Amino acid sequence: MHGVVNWAVHFFMLDEGPLIWLSDFLIICASLGILAVLTKFRLWKWLWDEWLTTVDHKKIGIMYMIAAILMLFRGGTDGLLMRAQLAWPNMHFLNADHYDQIFTTHGTIMILFMAMPAIIGFFNVAVPLQIGCRDVAFPYLNAISFWLFFFAALLFNLSFVVGGSPDGGWTSYPPYVENQFDPGPGENYYLVALSITGIGTIATGINFLVTILRMRAPGMTFMRLPMFTWSVFVTSVIILFAFPVLAVALALLLIDRDFGSHFFTVDGGGAPMQYVNLFWFWGHPEVYIVILPAFGIFSEVISTFSHKRIFGYSAMVVSMVAIAILSFITWVHHFFTMGAGPGVNSFFGVSTMAIAIPTGVKVFNWLFTMHKGRIEFKTAMLWAIGFIPNFLIGGLTGVMLAVPPADYQYHNSYFLIAHFHYVLIGGTVFGVFAGLYYWWPKMFGVLLNEKLGRWHFWTFMIGFNVCFFPQFFLGFMGMTRRMYTYPAGYGWGVVNLISTIGAFLMGVGFIILVYNILWSARYGERDVTGDPWDGRTLEWATTSPAPHYNFAIIPTVKGRDAWWLMKQNGESINGPKGVPFRPIHMPNNSGRPFIMSLFFFILGAGFVFQWWILAIIGFVGVLVCMAQRSFEYDDSHYIPVEEIEKTEAAAGRL
Amino acid sequence: MKPKGRRVGGLIALIGFTVLALTGCDSPKYWPVLSPQGPVARSEYYLIIYSFILMLLVVLAVFILFFWVIIKYRARPDNADYVPPEIEGNAKLETLWTVIPILVVIALAIPTVAVTYKLVYPPKVEAATAKVVGKSITIDVISEQWKWVFKYPAQNIETVNYVNIPAGVPVDFELTSSGPMNTFWVPALGGMEFTMPHMNLKLWLEADHPGSYLGRSAQYSGRGFANMTFTVNALSPTDFENWVKSVQQTAPKLTQQAAAQINKPGLIGKLTFSSTTPE
Amino acid sequence: MSNAHTAVHGEHHPVDPNVPLEYQGEENSLRVIGFWLFLAQDMILFSSLFATYIVMHGRVAGGPTSQELFDVTGFTIETIALLFSSFTCGLATYEMRRGHRDAMIGWILVTMALGLVFLGFEVTEFIHNVGEGATLQRSGFLSAFYILVGTHGSHVTVGLLWVTLLIFQLLRRGITPVTARKVFLWSIYWHFLDAVWIFIFTVVYLTGKVI
Structure with missing residues (x-):
């Protein structure tokens, strides 16, 4: 009995101090609160019918966005804890073990459970509407992608209070993360959760490739695609080629840890560098996976709020394709300092610098889109405008990092940290915020408040610069990443303190965003037109939020910026008057994606704790779900004409 | 647009700090990367400064264009009737800003490759035989x-x-x-x-x-x-x-x-x- | 079928006699292209495993080398069985195009039998190796060998389970555009596994016997 209690105390990490107790308390309170609200307001059926079983791309997009904002909170809290610990020399707010876990979860969550779902959320929200179709190519698979991500994120976050979080860094280099040096379930959580969400991401890549290849409205040729859709297309290709490599890297490391093989171990002929190669063969394209859709969002936003079509459309497309190709031949620049030899380092150094060329083309084309325009500084546009100088600093320090001999000095220093936060926050996070303000009315039918939006922008943008600009100096001062504390006397203290103040200012910005969301839900301006920004692409042609079937009649596209053209020519989205509606064929909802992903979660937990019975239960559950699906022939329905007429009449489109 | 000025200020501060670091006392202690104490660190330092100056030129060029555009073409009550022209692109301009980055990359790549190869050998080396002069x-x-x-x-x-x-x-x-x-x-x-x-x-x-x-x-x-x-x-x-x-x-x-x-x-x-x- | 795109042009397409059944309707053509993309990512997955195997090949850590381990008779029979199964799988598709359900199922059963022979030999080889101490845990080379060949083997297993389900559907529903498409996708998958095996045969077994 005593033994069991001891085991449980350790397993649930009750011996780890107040931080864990507080987290436990908050998690239990939040869970009970959610259960109570759902029960009190009798929302269980609504939750199941409308959300958990949905295959509608718009709802899946919304769920991705909510998850991304929650994960931004989690990852941001990790970041603030780290900044608090580093604010001054010799701090003992966190110990080394806790700090190591927190920087690992910060990086992993921000890249894979924040940036990815936010980006994929926008895929879902915008792409089918932009190309004028009614859903993605494989709606059922789309739901599976989301729930796999969801349960992977749940599993990963559980590690904080059950068994301990991974502590090998988000890059998780062996041999440190092998059992020999890093025993316990923590690292398994990382490997299993990323594998599960990775499967979902590959499915998303395939789904959107087929959607864009085959489901464009008549007349929407490739060179008429909206820029965001183009960026999703290119990104999906990168996903398809990069993510399987990550899957292999993670699987091999997990097999090392769970079954004692010798892929990346110190002994037994292991080759740790093979992991590093596989990881970055995915890892470098991954940063383009999260930045290219942000570029797409900026293109849409800049063009819309300058009231001008995008400048140099073909060059924008070509440069995006060029970036995608180059992204696969630069991975070695993440380890110039691993002795690859001068020929290899020179090649990868120059190929990395070459990415600056297509990126430069894009920046100038954005500037010339605004040139001669009439620039409206709505919040979405503020983020797009703030992106250009901030991303420029990130990009150009990236070019500095591409110089191998200089990289010998920057590698793993705070110069690097500052660089990639300028790129990832200045690029991806600004892009996500721009997208949120831009597409919020399309998602919810409500505009976010502009005044609060400006406060959000300025606090976050200033905080971001105060936080990360000083870190360039810290790099030159010799401070390296992942140090949990540092002694006085190096002159790092003041610089770190400034950085920490900036970080908390970013936290304030985030709180303003959340307040804005809550405020606008209640008091925000309703979007009755469906086209609040005088938009140019087809998503603005339909109601906000769009009806279940998106378009009553599939529009015929006559040129680039299709909706803008229709407005110029005084055409209706439903085509000439009097064309009768026909029943619309739509997929049925299904609870199986949710249940199957739940079995994946069980399977994953089995691999984390090496409880093989659990793993077998999960595995069999997944197989049974797949077999059931194979026998499912009746999985769609028709929306009757009367219902379409009613909806269209209410939208004033009859 | 206030913060843009602040960012330029930051860049000036970076140069200021660099100068301070180079001339100030005990700079090797506080700014080790920027105050090289040996030939290897020195050749890396020169590359850092060289690449920084190149990048600074790009930053200045883009920032000037950027501020000019967002100030000149901002929406004002008095230009409410202005209808922006639909411009497809401009082949000459687009070629220009493809070629200039290529030139910048070439200007950076040449010394980069040279130093990358140089650092494989010991600092004091006979160029012809790649053997160390004197002791090591x-x-x-x-x-x-x-x-x-x-x-x-x-x-x-x-x-x-x-x-x-x-x-x-x-x-x-x-x-x-x-x-x-x-x-x-x-x-x-x-x-x-x-x-x-x-x-x-x-x-x-x-x-x-x-x-x-x-x-x-x-x-x-x-x-x-x-x-x-x-x-x-x-x-x-x-x-x-x-x-x-x-x-x-x-x-x-x-x-x-x-x-x-x-x-x-x-x-x-x-x-x-x-x-x-x-x- | 769960999708909305058939609605793009209003309704289901009528059967077009000039187009094979499995491509009839937009639903089917979407699934076929999606499945090719799935195979593309699977190819990347195998490429990564091959790359890892090549790196690990010499890392035997004092344990058995590939020359000592591989049994020529065993892997030759495996290869013949799998290559032949690809041929019979093609015959099944041929009979499907001709609308002969029972002949089609017959050839699928032959394909499955050959797949089982292949798996049987593979499992026997693994068990034999383990008996000699050549386990997954013995060396980096063996880890890479088991995982690369085993990943292929598990793909074959999934293929067998999958087509078992399809046989029931064929028996119940006959050859329709939907069942034809399902069998067609399975057959692409099966041929793909054959192509992967050719690489395993040359890169792992033949090369491993020589160096």
Whole structure:
């Protein structure tokens, strides 16, 4: 009995101090609160019918966005804890073990459970509407992608209070993360959760490739695609080629840890560098996976709020394709300092610098889109405008990092940290915020408040610069990443303190965003037109939020910026008057994606704790779900004409 | 647009700091990367400054264009009727801003490749034969959890968490690890290189003159990583000879016990031994 | 079928006699292209495993080398069985195009039998190796060998389970555009596994016997 209690105390990490107790308390309170609200307001059926079983791309997009904002909170809290610990020399707010876990979860969550779902959320929200179709190519698979991500994120976050979080860094280099040096379930959580969400991401890549290849409205040729859709297309290709490599890297490391093989171990002929190669063969394209859709969002936003079509459309497309190709031949620049030899380092150094060329083309084309325009500084546009100088600093320090001999000095220093936060926050996070303000009315039918939006922008943008600009100096001062504390006397203290103040200012910005969301839900301006920004692409042609079937009649596209053209020519989205509606064929909802992903979660937990019975239960559950699906022939329905007429009449489109 | 000015201010501050670092007292201590104390760090430093100036030119050009555009073409009440023209693109302009980045990349790539190849060889080298002019010294470096072991094979001595080198002499650090990866970094003397198990990577460093420099691991390797620092003491060649002799004569031999202690995960102070294989 | 795109042009397409059944309707053509993309990512997955195997090949850590381990008779029979199964799988598709359900099922059963022979030999080889101490845990080379060949083997297993389900559907529903498409996708998958095996045969077994 005593033994069991001891085991449980350790397993649930009750011996780890107040931080864990507080987290436990908050998690239990939040869970009970959610259960109570759902029960009190009798929302269980609504939750199941409308959300958990949905295959509608718009709802899946919304769920991705909510998850991304929650994960931004989690990852941001990790970041603030780290900044608090580093604010001054010799701090003992966190110990080394806790700090190591927190920087690992910060990086992993921000890249894979924040940036990815936010980006994929926008895929879902915008792409089918932009190309004028009614859903993605494989709606059922789309739901599976989301729930796999969801349960992977749940599993990963559980590690904080059950068994301990991974502590090998988000890059998780062996041999440190092998059992020999890093025993316990923590690292398994990382490997299993990323594998599960990775499967979902590959499915998303395939789904959107087929959607864009085959489901464009008549007349929407490739060179008429909206820029965001183009960026999703290119990104999906990168996903398809990069993510399987990550899957292999993670699987091999997990097999090392769970079954004692010798892929990346110190002994037994292991080759740790093979992991590093596989990881970055995915890892470098991954940063383009999260930045290219942000570029797409900026293109849409800049063009819309300058009231001008995008400048140099073909060059924008070509440069995006060029970036995608180059992204696969630069991975070695993440380890110039691993002795690859001068020929290899020179090649990868120059190929990395070459990415600056297509990126430069894009920046100038954005500037010339605004040139001669009439620039409206709505919040979405503020983020797009703030992106250009901030991303420029990130990009150009990236070019500095591409110089191998200089990289010998920057590698793993705070110069690097500052660089990639300028790129990832200045690029991806600004892009996500721009997208949120831009597409919020399309998602919810409500505009976010502009005044609060400006406060959000300025606090976050200033905080971001105060936080990360000083870190360039810290790099030159010799401070390296992942140090949990540092002694006085190096002159790092003041610089770190400034950085920490900036970080908390970013936290304030985030709180303003959340307040804005809550405020606008209640008091925000309703979007009755469906086209609040005088938009140019087809998503603005339909109601906000769009009806279940998106378009009553599939529009015929006559040129680039299709909706803008229709407005110029005084055409209706439903085509000439009097064309009768026909029943619309739509997929049925299904609870199986949710249940199957739940079995994946069980399977994953089995691999984390090496409880093989659990793993077998999960595995069999997944197989049974797949077999059931194979026998499912009746999985769609028709929306009757009367219902379409009613909806269209209410939208004033009859 | 206030913050843009602040950002330009930041860049000016960076230049100011750099100048301060170069002229100020004790700059090697506070700004080791920007105050190189040896030929390797110096060639890296020149590349850093060169690339920084190139990038600064790009930043200034884009910032000027950027502010001009967003100020001149902002929506104002008095231009409410203005209908922006639909411009497809401009082949000449687009060619221009494709070619200029290519030229910038070429301007950066040439010295980059040259220095990348140069750093493979020891700092003082006969160009024709790639052989060291004069003397050089080899030191084997092993990263343990979480300490640094330095073995001098020719002198048959071993130090832990500090390393003495002769100033003005190229040092061939042969890097390896007993377990997790680390990187060996002495920013004042030059850039870093990984230590990996069952691999031997070479890093040439040299100190111009006697002095004491801080080194550390820059690759996270577990709980004690933040404490994984060491001191590099550059001594005048005669002082170095004397130090070697005195270690050989006075320091204890490396015992099995001491070797096991070093190999065990944990932190440890500075140690000196007069042999490199435990007995 | 769960999708909305058939609605793009209003309704289901009528059967077009010039187009094979499995491509009839937009639903089917979407699934076929999606499945090719799935195979593309599977190819990347195998490429990564091959790259890892090549890196690990010499890392035997004092354990058995590929020359000592591989049994020529065993892997030759495996290869013949799998290559032949690809041929019979093609015959099944041929009979499907001709609308002969029972002949089609017959050839699928032959394909499955050959797949089982292949798996049987593979499992026997693994068990034999383990008996000699050549386990997954013995060396980096063996880890890479088991995982690369085993990943292929598990793909074959999934293929067998999958087509078992399809046989029931064929028996119940006959050859329709939907069942034809399902069998067609399975057959692409099966041929793909054959192509992967050719690489395993040359890169792992033949090369491993020589160096």
